[in-house]
Amino acid sequence: MRPVAVIGIGKTPFGAFPDRGLRSLAVEAGEKCLKNGQTAPSQVDAFFLGNFAGPSFAGQNHLAPYISTALGIQGVPATRIEAACASSGSAFFHAFTGVASGVYDIVLVVGVEKMTSQPTPRVTEILAGAGDCSGEVKAGSTFASLFAMIARRHMHEFGTTRQHLAAVAVKNHANGALNPDAQMRKVITMEQAMACKPIADPLNLYDCSLISDGAAAVLLAPAERAGEFTDKPVRVMGIAQASDFVALDQKPDITTFPAVRLASEKAYRMAGIAPADVQLAELHDCFTIAEIIALEDLGFVERGQGGPYTLEGHTARTGGLPINTSGGLKSKGHPVGATGAAQICDLVMQMRCEAGDRQVPRHSVGLAENLGGSGASCVVTILGTV
Amino acid sequence: MRPVAVIGIGKTPFGAFPDRGLRSLAVEAGEKCLKNGQTAPSQVDAFFLGNFAGPSFAGQNHLAPYISTALGIQGVPATRIEAACASSGSAFFHAFTGVASGVYDIVLVVGVEKMTSQPTPRVTEILAGAGDCSGEVKAGSTFASLFAMIARRHMHEFGTTRQHLAAVAVKNHANGALNPDAQMRKVITMEQAMACKPIADPLNLYDCSLISDGAAAVLLAPAERAGEFTDKPVRVMGIAQASDFVALDQKPDITTFPAVRLASEKAYRMAGIAPADVQLAELHDCFTIAEIIALEDLGFVERGQGGPYTLEGHTARTGGLPINTSGGLKSKGHPVGATGAAQICDLVMQMRCEAGDRQVPRHSVGLAENLGGSGASCVVTILGTV
Numbered sequence: 001m002r003p004v005a006v007i008g009i010g011k012t013p014f015g016a017f018p019d020r021g022l023r024s025l026a027v028e029a030g031e032k033c034l035k036n037g038q039t040a041p042s043q044v045d046a047f048f049l050g051n052f053a054g055p056s057f058a059g060q061n062h063l064a065p066y067i068s069t070a071l072g073i074q075g076v077p078a079t080r081i082e083a084a085c086a087s088s089g090s091a092f093f094h095a096f097t098g099v100a101s102g103v104y105d106i107v108l109v110v111g112v113e114k115m116t117s118q119p120t121p122r123v124t125e126i127l128a129g130a131g132d133c134s135g136e137v138k139a140g141s142t143f144a145s146l147f148a149m150i151a152r153r154h155m156h157e158f159g160t161t162r163q164h165l166a167a168v169a170v171k172n173h174a175n176g177a178l179n180p181d182a183q184m185r186k187v188i189t190m191e192q193a194m195a196c197k198p199i200a201d202p203l204n205l206y207d208c209s210l211i212s213d214g215a216a217a218v219l220l221a222p223a224e225r226a227g228e229f230t231d232k233p234v235r236v237m238g239i240a241q242a243s244d245f246v247a248l249d250q251k252p253d254i255t256t257f258p259a260v261r262l263a264s265e266k267a268y269r270m271a272g273i274a275p276a277d278v279q280l281a282e283l284h285d286c287f288t289i290a291e292i293i294a295l296e297d298l299g300f301v302e303r304g305q306g307g308p309y310t311l312e313g314h315t316a317r318t319g320g321l322p323i324n325t326s327g328g329l330k331s332k333g334h335p336v337g338a339t340g341a342a343q344i345c346d347l348v349m350q351m352r353c354e355a356g357d358r359q360v361p362r363h364s365v366g367l368a369e370n371l372g373g374s375g376a377s378c379v380v381t382i383l384g385t386v
Numbered sequence: 387m388r389p390v391a392v393i394g395i396g397k398t399p400f401g402a403f404p405d406r407g408l409r410s411l412a413v414e415a416g417e418k419c420l421k422n423g424q425t426a427p428s429q430v431d432a433f434f435l436g437n438f439a440g441p442s443f444a445g446q447n448h449l450a451p452y453i454s455t456a457l458g459i460q461g462v463p464a465t466r467i468e469a470a471c472a473s474s475g476s477a478f479f480h481a482f483t484g485v486a487s488g489v490y491d492i493v494l495v496v497g498v499e500k501m502t503s504q505p506t507p508r509v510t511e512i513l514a515g516a517g518d519c520s521g522e523v524k525a526g527s528t529f530a531s532l533f534a535m536i537a538r539r540h541m542h543e544f545g546t547t548r549q550h551l552a553a554v555a556v557k558n559h560a561n562g563a564l565n566p567d568a569q570m571r572k573v574i575t576m577e578q579a580m581a582c583k584p585i586a587d588p589l590n591l592y593d594c595s596l597i598s599d600g601a602a603a604v605l606l607a608p609a610e611r612a613g614e615f616t617d618k619p620v621r622v623m624g625i626a627q628a629s630d631f632v633a634l635d636q637k638p639d640i641t642t643f644p645a646v647r648l649a650s651e652k653a654y655r656m657a658g659i660a661p662a663d664v665q666l667a668e669l670h671d672c673f674t675i676a677e678i679i680a681l682e683d684l685g686f687v688e689r690g691q692g693g694p695y696t697l698e699g700h701t702a703r704t705g706g707l708p709i710n711t712s713g714g715l716k717s718k719g720h721p722v723g724a725t726g727a728a729q730i731c732d733l734v735m736q737m738r739c740e741a742g743d744r745q746v747p748r749h750s751v752g753l754a755e756n757l758g759g760s761g762a763s764c765v766v767t768i769l770g771t772v
Contacts, residue, residue, distance in 0.1 A: 056442065061439060061470065061512075062516040062758060063468070066632045078469075079467075082449070082467075083448065083450065084447065101483075101485050101488065102487065129447030132446075133445050156450055238668075240464065242462070243454060243459075243461060243462060246455065262461050288470075
């Protein structure tokens with residue numbers, strides 16, 4: 001396995017864009033990324049698309065060649081990967097594997113989702129397809145209700161409070177307000193976060209990520225060739241994908257995600273680092289409780305300490321371990337198939353000192369955690385400039 | 387890149403199974419395959435699922451961990467690949483790449499589709515998602531009509547006739563009648579094939595593949611380890627995936643599929659063989675015209691000669707180049723996400739001399755061609771026992 005570098009990134013803003021289609025968004029991100037990596041479409045050896053539910057949201061399937069050819073990329077393997085909300089994290093993982101093993105040199109990853117053209121109840125129904133439709137969904141579960149059960153159990157086991165959850169929302173909105181590409185650039189107070197209307201008890205509106213349109217893209221190359229394309233390459237130090245049961249009721253403990261633990265252990269080992277070496281991270285805050293559990297599963301804090309750690313400010317931009325400086329899924333937006341690739345883009349922006357008002361001073365080692373469903377898929381990526 | 391072998395295969399029958407769900411079919415194929423390859427679920431290093439439209443056909447997304455965990459495969463990367471009707475061919479391609487490059491040792495590929503629970507007009511609509519929905523589909527095209535245009539143009543350019551198309555159907559039904567796992571085990575005469583009711587002129591009912599439920603699975607390992615699992619390993623001599631435009635109107639010539647030509651050229655080069663070295667093949671006869679064009683694009687005959695070659699009997703079981711001894715998509719059935727993996731299974735059965743009444747005498751080098759949409763995705767695989 002040879003060293004691999006990110007040589008280009010590209011993103012659309014995240015938001016609701018009634019006049020933009022799925023392909024238009026994906027092409028914008030892909031073109032920005034190729035330009036950023038000073039690469040022509042004809043130089044791309046393989047194309048991976050991360051997309052969760054294009055057929056249901058946007059009425060189009062067979063999406064990889066549909067998008068690659070619109071980018072001027074022809075002939076090469078063009079493959080769509082679906083792993084629920086970890087679709088483009090998984091696409092990035094397989095792209096990395098292809099470059100690291102020497103099968104390809106230049107690989108473009110695009111993640112995209114176009115969600116807002118469907119009414120909200122239908123969006124909820126489509127998202128529920130990432131859970132067990134014959135069991136938990138048939139019984140009435142939505143993803144908000146699944147994560148509400150997770151939150152309730154975490155409260156019961158560890159004394160996590162509503163205030164801890166709200167602290168995640170307040171922090172991520174503070175970050176997102178500084179991100180010009182974020183969907184909800186709105187600072188919220190602890191009082192607002194605590195008092196907002198309930199969605200699925202104990203989660204309220206500010207505990208839930210957004211319904212979004214958007215795309216993000218990442219370009220990979222062998223590290224030894226990175227200098228041909230950029231003077232700011234970022235190394236993929238470690239990466240792993242792991243899997244687990246889809247249905248929550250099959251898991252012995254719903255306050256931890258084994259796939260996150262397994263993927264991160266593998267990624268740390270590959271990178272040769274410990275959790276304490278990570279300087280910033282983009283975590284999958286589909287719901288506030290998910291960020292708290294991720295802090296624990298990734299080994300940043302002991303089990304049960306994710307809430308207090310957040311409330312004490314350690315994960316703020318000015319804290320010891322800034323989490324979701326992009327605003328996270330909570331404020332930046334969560335076009336599900338784009339989220340994994342966008343996390344990589346946001347880390348790379350920090351590592352290149354291109355993060356503007358939300359730039360953090362320590363940015364040599366960054367981690368992205370991209371979760372699918374209620375933990376059945378997870379990709380953990382560790383990037384470094386060291 | 388190290389040599390890779392198929393060490394196990396497993397299939398369900400293809401047909402309409404109203405009492406079987408998508409997961410049940412996939413698990414049956416996967417379990418048969420693991421048993422056939424004498425492999426425990428805990429030995430599998432990665433899982434690839436080929437599925438085109440599970441969310442639309444069966445109401446379930448996030449299918450890779452949904453199926454892998456039901457097979458007892460946990461923790462490892464579990465990834466769904468969607469490439470229209472080439473979904474499990476592409477899954478097989480990426481699985482091969484992972485083993486060949488040394489990333490994984492044992493990889494399980496499962497392809498599955500559960501189509502018959504939807505009414506036929508809805509099936510047609512879902513399948514249309516493999517074409518350009520904003521263009522050709524919006525204008526009223528179905529896949530039958532797209533391939534009807536292709537057939538009409540092929541007739542115009544090369545003098546291909548209705549009789550040539552019918553000869554493909556008659557041959558594939560004759561083969562399928564001998565396949566206990568085929569959906570339509572029915573011999574048809576040339577008269578029946580010529581006179582059947584029209585679907586999209588010049589294609590009639592017997593020119594169209596079937597709407598099917600079914601699953602197929604393939605287990606891969608490094609060739610040097612194959613002996614641990616089977617005494618009948620089959621080598622992957624060459625494989626490639628290629629892409630092209632999704633919309634037919636973007637193609638300069640609709641009587642040839644550039645993705646098939648490109649993928650086969652790469653696969654032949656990798657295998658170090660010429661088309662004349664291939665002894666049998668499973669081709670993607672989603673419509674009879676597709677088999678005729680595949681014969682040409684794969685270099686078995688000159689352009690325009692696919693029809694006459696078939697009518698002369700060269701592609702019959704008793705001919706010089708037996709094509710679709712399984713019955714093909716035409717008679718065996720076409721659960722789209724399962725088809726690519728099933729083609730590999732059917733070739734391996736011939737190469738192991740396990741094909742029963744349809745066994746052919748020359749079976750050392752076999753080729754599978756798995757097409758997505760109207761040619762936007764293609765995977766060509768060459769297997770050998772030499």
